[in-house]
Amino acid sequence: MERALPQSVLRETTDRALFDEVVGRERVTRAELAAATGFSKPTVSESVRRLTDGGLLAATGPQETGRRGRVGTFYELGATAGWVLAVEVDQSGVHAWAADLAGRVRHRHDRPPGGAGDTRALVDALRAVVTSALATPPAGPLRAVAVSMANPVHPTTHEVIALSGTPFPEGLVSPADVLADLVTAPVLVDNDVNLAALAEQGSVGAASFAYVYVGAGLGLGLYLGDRLVRGAHGLAGEIGYLPGAGPGTLAAELAADGFGRSDAPSNDVTAVLKALDDDDPRALAVLVAAVTRVVGSVTAVVDPEVVLLGGPVGTHPTLLAPVRDAVAALSPSPARVEHGTLGVLAPLHGATRLALDHAVRAAITGLP
Amino acid sequence: MERALPQSVLRETTDRALFDEVVGRERVTRAELAAATGFSKPTVSESVRRLTDGGLLAATGPQETGRRGRVGTFYELGATAGWVLAVEVDQSGVHAWAADLAGRVRHRHDRPPGGAGDTRALVDALRAVVTSALATPPAGPLRAVAVSMANPVHPTTHEVIALSGTPFPEGLVSPADVLADLVTAPVLVDNDVNLAALAEQGSVGAASFAYVYVGAGLGLGLYLGDRLVRGAHGLAGEIGYLPGAGPGTLAAELAADGFGRSDAPSNDVTAVLKALDDDDPRALAVLVAAVTRVVGSVTAVVDPEVVLLGGPVGTHPTLLAPVRDAVAALSPSPARVEHGTLGVLAPLHGATRLALDHAVRAAITGLP
DNA sequence: GCTATTTGGTAAGGTGACCTAACTAGAACG
DNA sequence: CGTTCTAGTTAGGTCACCTTACCAAATAGC
Numbered sequence: 076m077e078r079a080l081p082q083s084v085l086r087e088t089t090d091r092a093l094f095d096e097v098v099g100r101e102r103v104t105r106a107e108l109a110a111a112t113g114f115s116k117p118t119v120s121e122s123v124r125r126l127t128d129g130g131l132l133a134a135t136g137p138q139e140t141g142r143r144g145r146v147g148t149f150y151e152l153g154a155t156a157g158w159v160l161a162v163e164v165d166q167s168g169v170h171a172w173a174a175d176l177a178g179r180v181r182h183r184h185d186r187p188p189g190g191a192g193d194t195r196a197l198v199d200a201l202r203a204v205v206t207s208a209l210a211t212p213p214a215g216p217l218r219a220v221a222v223s224m225a226n227p228v229h230p231t232t233h234e235v236i237a238l239s240g241t242p243f244p245e246g247l248v249s250p251a252d253v254l255a256d257l258v259t260a261p262v263l264v265d266n267d268v269n270l271a272a273l274a275e276q277g278s279v280g281a282a283s284f285a286y287v288y289v290g291a292g293l294g295l296g297l298y299l300g301d302r303l304v305r306g307a308h309g310l311a312g313e314i315g316y317l318p319g320a321g322p323g324t325l326a327a328e329l330a331a332d333g334f335g336r337s338d339a340p341s342n343d344v345t346a347v348l349k350a351l352d353d354d355d356p357r358a359l360a361v362l363v364a365a366v367t368r369v370v371g372s373v374t375a376v377v378d379p380e381v382v383l384l385g386g387p388v389g390t391h392p393t394l395l396a397p398v399r400d401a402v403a404a405l406s407p408s409p410a411r412v413e414h415g416t417l418g419v420l421a422p423l424h425g426a427t428r429l430a431l432d433h434a435v436r437a438a439i440t441g442l443p
Numbered sequence: 444m445e446r447a448l449p450q451s452v453l454r455e456t457t458d459r460a461l462f463d464e465v466v467g468r469e470r471v472t473r474a475e476l477a478a479a480t481g482f483s484k485p486t487v488s489e490s491v492r493r494l495t496d497g498g499l500l501a502a503t504g505p506q507e508t509g510r511r512g513r514v515g516t517f518y519e520l521g522a523t524a525g526w527v528l529a530v531e532v533d534q535s536g537v538h539a540w541a542a543d544l545a546g547r548v549r550h551r552h553d554r555p556p557g558g559a560g561d562t563r564a565l566v567d568a569l570r571a572v573v574t575s576a577l578a579t580p581p582a583g584p585l586r587a588v589a590v591s592m593a594n595p596v597h598p599t600t601h602e603v604i605a606l607s608g609t610p611f612p613e614g615l616v617s618p619a620d621v622l623a624d625l626v627t628a629p630v631l632v633d634n635d636v637n638l639a640a641l642a643e644q645g646s647v648g649a650a651s652f653a654y655v656y657v658g659a660g661l662g663l664g665l666y667l668g669d670r671l672v673r674g675a676h677g678l679a680g681e682i683g684y685l686p687g688a689g690p691g692t693l694a695a696e697l698a699a700d701g702f703g704r705s706d707a708p709s710n711d712v713t714a715v716l717k718a719l720d721d722d723d724p725r726a727l728a729v730l731v732a733a734v735t736r737v738v739g740s741v742t743a744v745v746d747p748e749v750v751l752l753g754g755p756v757g758t759h760p761t762l763l764a765p766v767r768d769a770v771a772a773l774s775p776s777p778a779r780v781e782h783g784t785l786g787v788l789a790p791l792h793g794a795t796r797l798a799l800d801h802a803v804r805a806a807i808t809g810l811p
Numbered sequence: 812g813c814t815a816t817t818t819g820g821t822a823a824g825g826t827g828a829c830c831t832a833a834c835t836a837g838a839a840c841g
Numbered sequence: 842c843g844t845t846c847t848a849g850t851t852a853g854g855t856c857a858c859c860t861t862a863c864c865a866a867a868t869a870g871c
Contacts, residue, residue, distance in 0.1 A: 080456050082829060085857060088448050106819050115859060116820070144818025145866040238775050283675050295744065302668055306746025307651050308776045316774050317743040318736045320688055324773060368686045372740045375684040376663065378674025405692060406684050407606050408676045450858060453828060474848050483830055484849070512847025513837040 083440075086122075089114060090439045093122050097132055097150055098177045104147030123150060129442045130215070131156045131176070131435075152177050157215035159434045160208050160260075161426035162201070164250065165225035165267060166191075166243055166291060167419075169200040173208050174427050176435060181213045194245045198253050205257050217260045218434035221426040222250040223267040225292075227313060230305035233264040238313070240326070242291045261437070263429055268312060269303055270425030271385055272296020275415045277428060281380040285373045286415065287314075289366060289389035291344055293326060299377060314369050325368060332361045344387050351391050359393060366394060367401040374406045385415035451808075454490075457482060458807045461490050465500055465518055466545045472515030491518060497810045498583065499524045499544070499803075520545050525583035527802045528576050528628075529794035530569070532618065533593035533635060534559075534611055534659060535787075537568040541576050542795050544803060549581045562613045566621050573625050585628045586802035589794040590618040591635040593660075595681060598673035601632045606681070608694070610659045629805070631797055636680060637671055638793030639753055640664025643783050645796060649748040653741045654783065655682075657734060658754035659712055661694060667745060682737050693736060700729050712755050719759050727761060734762060735769040742774045753783035 092112055097103055103111075109119045126132040133153040137146050152175065162171040168188040172180045184207045189196020209217070225243045227236040237247050251262040272286035276298045288294040295312035297304040304311045315326030334347060350358035366389070370382050384390060384398070395414060402409045417424055460480055465471055471479075477487045494500040501521040505514050520543065530539040536556040540548045552575045557564020577585070593611045595604040605615050619630040640654035644666045656662040663680035665672040672679045683694030702715060718726035734757070738750050752758060752766070763782060770777045785792055 080453050082453065082856060085448050085450065085453075089857085104819070117822085117860090118858060120820070121857085140867095142818070143816075143868050145820080145868095147819045236776075281675075297745065299667060299672055300670055304667055304745055307649075307748035307778065308746055310742075310774075310776050311744065311746040313746070313775070314743050316739070318739040318773065322732075364690075371684070371686040373744055374678075375682050375686075376679065376741055376744045377665065377672055378676055378679040378681070380675035405686065406678075407681070408604075408678050410675065450827060457828085472848070485831090485851085486829060488849070489828085508847095510847070511839055511845080513839095513849080515848045 086125075087439055089118065090122050090126060090442065091435065093119060094126055094131060094435060094439065097126075098152055102135060102138060102149045102151045104149055106147055125442050126439075127153070129438065131438055153215070155215035157218045157434065157438070158213040159218055159427065159430035160205065160220045160258075161223070161423050161430055162204060162220065162250070163223040163267065163423050163426060164197065164201060164246055165223075165422075169197070169204045170423060171204045171208050172423055172427055173211075173213055174431070175213055176218070176431065176438075178427055178431055180427070182208065182211055184208050189245065192245050194248060197245045198248055201248075201250065201253055202257065205254055209257065217258060218438060219260050219263060219430040220254065220258055221263040221265070221270075221430035221433070222254075223270045223422040223426045224250065224264060225267045227309050228264050228266050228305075229309040230307075233262075235264070236309055261433065263433055265303075265305075265426075265429060266294070266296075266309070266312070267422040268294035269296045269305065270429060271415070271417070271421035272298055272383075272425070273303060273428055274417055274421045274424035275383050275385065277424075278416055279381055279383065279413075283377065283379040283381075285370075285377070285379040285382045285410070287366065287369055287373070287382060287384050287389055288386040289362070289384065290386035293329075293365075293369070294386075295369065295373065297373075297377065297379075299379070314372070317369065317372055319368070320364075325365060329361070329365055334358075334361060334365075347388055348391065351388070351393055354393070359397070362388065362394060363397045363401060366398050367405070370398060370402045370410070370412060371405045374402065374410055378408075379410050382410045382412050383415045384412065385417075385421060387419070390414050390418065454493075455807055457486065458490050458494060458810065459803065461487060462494055462499060462803060462807065465494075466520055470503060470506060470517045470519045472517055474515055476518075493810050494807075495521070497806065499806055521583070523583035525586045525802065525806070526581040527586055527795065527798035528573070528588045528626075529591070529791050529798055530572060530588065530618070531591040531635065531791050531794060532565065532569060532614055533591075533790075537565070537572045538791060539572045539576050540791055540795055541579075541581055542799070543581055544586070544799065544806075546795055546799055548795070550576065550579055552576050557613065560613050562616060565613045566616055569616075569618065569621055570625065573622055577625065585626060586806060587628050587631060587798040588622065588626055589631040589633070589638075589798035589801070590622075591638045591790040591794045592618065592632060593635045595677050596632050596634050596673075597677040598675075601630075603632070604677055629801065631801055633673075633794075633797060634662070634664075634677070634680070635790040636662035637664045637673065638797060639783070639785070639789035640666055640751075640793070641671060641796055642785055642789045642792035643751050643753065645792075646784055647749055647751065647781075651745065651747040651749075653738075653745070653747040653750045653778070654789075655734065655737055655741070655750060655752050655757060656754040657730070657752065657757035661697075661733075661737070662754075663737065663741065665741075665745065665747075667747070682740070685737065685740055687736070688732075693733060697729070697733055702726075702729060702733075715756055716759065719756070719761055722761070727765070730756065730762060731765045731769060734766050735773070738766060738770045738778075738780060739773045742770065742778055746776075747778050750778045750780050751783045752780065753785075753789060755787070758782050758786065 109116045135149045156176045169186045171184040173182040186200035268288045284298040286296040293315045295314045317325040319325040319328035477484045503517045524544045537554045539552040541550040554568035636656045652666040654664040663682045685693040687693040687696035
């Protein structure tokens with residue numbers, strides 16, 4: 076057995092708490108930090124010195140303050156603290172955000188998709204987006220890259236997992252391998268729905284939380300006890316494989332109903348949305364039944380505090396009320412069912428959060 | 444914001460690691476502990492001194508050792524380290540184990556059930572069992588009581604939750620209240636299936652793990668990332684409320700098929716078992732379909748490494764193979780499906796583990 | 812303008828939990 | 842009987858935190 080806790084974890088949690096506090100408040104003095112976090116003034120001074128030496132924070136000029144006594148030194152995010160890159164790879168192409176360590180997006184980069192199934196074009200687009208991002212870098216080192224993939228991802232190997240009938244077969248590439256010669260920063264890879272859940276959870280703040288994505292595919296992102304649930308094989312949330320009304324899977328039944336996917340590589344979201352817009356009662360009934368099955372299953376298994384519906388179909392306004400009613404009829408103590416608020420940007424927001432968290436953690440543990 | 448990590452957490456994790464190591468090895472010297480845990484010899488000596496002063500450990504006489512040099516002082520669990528009480532309350536009555544802090548069961552106490560729905564008799568039996576346990580206490584203080592209830596339990600208030608159609612309506616009591624005047628030790632309460640999962644997880648060792656109970660009711664215990672999932676309202680694992688093949692719940696459909704429960708307070712387990720023993724094809728088909736629906740749902744939602752089937756019906760040998768086949772047909776990367784090994788004793792084992800964990804943690808944080 | 816007050820920050824010294832290195836204690840081997 | 846091996850202690854150091862006391866600088870009010 077190894078040493079359980081090195082003493083340095085104390086310093087690291089202190090540094091992290093103070094860094095987050097500075098970023099959250101934009102500009103603070105050490106005295107304010109001490110008051111806000113409960114650390115003593117000497118401890119705050121030491122920590123801020125470490126963070127400043129490491130380039131993560133920087134002192135600003137004196138600040139107009141309405142207060143009475145001596146004006147303190149204000150600190151803010153260092154100009155060369157570095158940046159992270161969040162990349163989204165899906166059927167709509169490749170999109171990336173370059174963000175500073177406060178999470179502020181500085182540059183956007185996009186490439187259109189290749190043809191369906193064209194893996195080569197996708198790889199080229201991914202490399203082109205990252206090359207473009209590296210060509211106009213924000214100040215400081217690139218500290219992490221997080222890639223959102225519209226396919227399941229293995230939790231430890233970070234390999235993309237091939238499932239039969241995936242709506243995104245061209246996305247069966249390993250972003251870490253594709254980008255290995257372009258970036259030296261660590262490349263994190265996760266599923267787009269997981270990352271969307273991460274982003275939406277940040278806004279909702281619930282300790283147990285499920286995000287149901289309904290679009291070209293069906294997906295679920297789960298947060299329990301402040302941790303993302305990825306599953307033993309990276310297949311947590313693959314709710315297309317939920318048992319349906321018959322002996323088969325939910326996805327197969329949706330496909331048989333003319334929705335969703337089974338062996339069709341992709342699903343016509345615009346057609347589904349049009350049917351909903353036109354108040355097609357059959358389309359509504361099928362979708363409500365499917366979403367209710369998903370929400371009911373998640374509720375019975377993990378009993379989350381909040382379930383958010385996301386994705387182009389999931390956020391359609393006509394869905395929410397009937398799903399709520401159906402779930403309430405099924406479950407004795409149903410979760411709050413709401414709409415996601417971040418829309419199609421949720422995966423990029425989540426990837427940014429993932430990259431940031433990793434980048435800041437790594438930068439702090441690497442401090443003297 | 445409060446202090447993130449007090450320095451004492453280091454000491455507490457050290458003490459805990461060493462205590463667990465001593466208990467796991469029965470008898471050890473400090474030198475062996477240092478080698479096994481990676482702590483330095485002075486640190487081990489200090490920690491062992493704290494644990495010995497607190498009564499949790501005690502030095503034994505010299506030990507026959509095949510080794511060459513000086514014989515060290517061996518340490519073992521202190522004779523008056525105290526004990527914990529695990530209590531199970533269900534339709535079969537009230538059962539309790541008094542165990543020492545190594546988890547060794549010292550005494551057993553049992554009371555038969557009252558009539559179905561007879562809450563008064565159940566409360567009397569619970570008090571009688573605890574009184575009996577307190578009358579023949581093992582040495583040392585009673586440090587914790589854990590109660591396994593055959594009903595859902597709220598994760599924070601520890602109140603038992605009333606669900607319509609519960610097979611155990613008389614069990615709608617608060618053990619903490621019932622025992623308040625009998626014991627001063629903390630009374631922990633949890634659901635029997637959760638505790639069974641805790642116990643079985645201990646034997647299996649998987650990081651993500653689901654325990655499916657099939658007996659008088661349907662239940663699920665979930666372990667993800669080394670943590671028990673209780674749900675926002677204590678209703679995680681209430682898989683009777685899973686969507687069934689039709690618009691209703693799985694439990695309602697089982698009831699309609701002559702199995703399970705809906706508004707009948709209890710289910711005739713012996714009749715179901717007899718049907719399975721007699722190779723009744725209809726009974727087998729209905730049960731396999733239901734269990735497959737449960738395992739498939741859990742797999743699609745959280746993707747556990749292992750799923751154990753437990754409970755009198757769940758452990759029936761004819762179920763395993765067809766369920767495995769059906770799950771494999773449904774899921775792209777199914778969990779290992781096995782039988783639980785602890786049988787009806789699983790909840791008591793789990794309650795013991797819960798009580799032990801709490802007791803040792805509390806004893807160590809209370810140390811000088 | 813001068814002083815009191817208020818606020819920011821540093822210096823000095825202490826504590827707790829860990830470490831390494833060097834020692835003493837005691838048993839067995841040859 | 843000395844050598845060698847193992848157990849455990851002592852001494853001294855480091856690190857991350859703390860409190861207390863002080864100095865520094867700015868405004869408020871006279």
